[in-house]
Amino acid sequence: xxxxxxFNTLKEHNRGLTKVDFTEQYLGKSKSYLYVxxxxxxxxxxxxxxxxxxxxxxxxxxxxxxxxxxYETNEKLADMVLVELENKVLEEI
Numbered sequence: 001x002x003x004x005x006x007f008n009t010l011k012e013h014n015r016g017l018t019k020v021d022f023t024e025q026y027l028g029k030s031k032s033y034l035y036v037x038x039x040x041x042x043x044x045x046x047x048x049x050x051x052x053x054x055x056x057x058x059x060x061x062x063x064x065x066x067x068x069x070x071y072e073t074n075e076k077l078a079d080m081v082l083v084e085l086e087n088k089v090l091e092e093i
Contacts, residue, residue, distance in 0.1 A: 002080060002081060002084045003052075006052065007019065010026075010077070013070055019034060026052050026056070027048040027051055028048065029048060046089065049081055049085040053078050053085065056075075056078035057074070057075070060074035060075045
């Protein structure tokens with residue numbers, strides 16, 4: 001699942017990041033959202049993927065402006081999320 005990869009990669013750079021923080025800050029959802037979706041065996045919503053993509057891109061921009069090389073990781077993650085979103089939308093068409 002793309003979210004696991006994104007979360008685990010972000011956690012490597014920010015050891016304090018929790019699933020609750022990730023869900024609220026990166027997906028714009030309540031703290032129980034991921035748990036509910038996993039329990040129901042449903043994919044996360046397209047709007048959550050969009051919010052995640054935008055958040056990763058903005059974070060990458062801020063990191064780059066502040067001279068951090070880790071911005072590349074966020075850009076790569078954002079690109080992966082965009083591909084996932086595109087594939088989901090194509091399936092729905």
